[in-house]
Amino acid sequence: MEKLLEEFSLGLFFWQTILFTLLLWLLWKFAWKPILKAVNDREEGIKNALEAAEEAKKEMQNVTADSEKLLKEARAEREVMLKEAREIKEKMITDAKEQAQIEGDKMIKQAQATIESEKKAAVADIKAQVADLSIDIAEKVIKEELSDKKKQLKLVDDMLGDVKLN
Template sequence: MEKLVNDFSFGLFIWQIILFLLLLFLLRKFAWKPILKAVNDREEGIKNALASAEDARREMENLQADNEKLLQEARNERDSMLKEAREIKAKMIADAKGEAQEEANKMIKQAQTAIESEKKAAVADIKKQVAELSVAIAEKVVEKELDSKDKQLKLVDNMLNDATLN
């Protein structure tokens, strides 16, 4: 340190200060500003990237919420459609059962009407046959019994009594 104090030159010291200030000026003008600008730009870029990442995260959350909402709506719509389909199915089955029951009742009524008609026709045919047989028997009996008047009257009374019983 002593050597420094002994060799100290005031002119050299001034030139060194001038060169140092010139170096500082040049560094400030050509190095510090671009370096600071680059650092500021980098900081701004990082801030923008963080903001973009935050926006993307928020947007992703919104999309997930929207997706959940759409999924829920789709599930609700599916459930609604299935319920409606079940109701339509039940209504169609009920309608088909009702129509089948009506058709069965109609067929039963037609069958009953046909049976009644056949029964009436059979009874009429039997009455006709009985009447024909009665007339035939009556003819034969009358031929044999024509000679006695008491027998004829008795026969007519019996026939009248039989006719009122039926």
């Protein structure tokens, strides 16, 4: 340190101080301002990016909440539609059963009516056959009765006695 003090020159110190001051002024004028501006711009950009990220995060939460809400609404609507479909199915089954019952009753009534008409037709046919047989038997009996003259007269007298005169 003594050597430095011995070799100290005031002129050199003065010029070095002026040059150092000039260098500081030049750096401040041309380098520090752009560097500080770049640092401030970068800081502002990072700050804006963080704010945008925060906004995006909030928006994502809102979208997620909306999606959950829409999903719940869709599920509820699906449940309502399924319930309505079940009710429609049950109503269709009930209506089909009622319609089948009505058709069955109608068919039974038609069958009963057909049976009744066929029964009447059969009874009428039997009556006709009985009448034909009765006539055939009566013819045979009368032929035999009328073959004798005495029996004929007696039959005519009996018939005349049965007839009432007004």
